[in-house]
Amino acid sequence: xDTNVIITFLACVIVLVIFGKILVLPLKTMLKIIxxxxxxxxxxxxxxxxxASFSFHIGLNIITAIVIGILGLPxxxxxxxxxIIIG
Numbered sequence: 001x002d003t004n005v006i007i008t009f010l011a012c013v014i015v016l017v018i019f020g021k022i023l024v025l026p027l028k029t030m031l032k033i034i035x036x037x038x039x040x041x042x043x044x045x046x047x048x049x050x051x052a053s054f055s056f057h058i059g060l061n062i063i064t065a066i067v068i069g070i071l072g073l074p075x076x077x078x079x080x081x082x083x084i085i086i087g
Contacts, residue, residue, distance in 0.1 A: 033069050040068025043076050058083055 044060045051057060058064060058079055068075040 033066070035069075036072065037065040037069030040072075040075065041065040043068060044079075047076065047080065056083070 041060060044058050044064055048057055048060070064079055067079060071078065
């Protein structure tokens with residue numbers, strides 16, 4: 001094999017590895033946020049089931065699910081406190 005072919009092949013592999021790293025990290029982050037948002041929606045549903053006997057309801061929408069998805073359990077506590085304070 002010619003040395004130019006080997007150098008070109010190695011350069012292509014390095015570029016593919018770099019692009020792979022760049023594209024995989026945001027994908028992992030987005031999948032984590034989506035997974036946590038789904039869990040957040042389930043948590044809001046459970047809060048609404050328990051709060052139904054106290055006339056307490058948090059709206060289940062994309063914003064509240066993402067807040068819990070990003071912040072986790074503190075996000076759920078934040079939404080409950082906001083609902084109590086705002087009414």
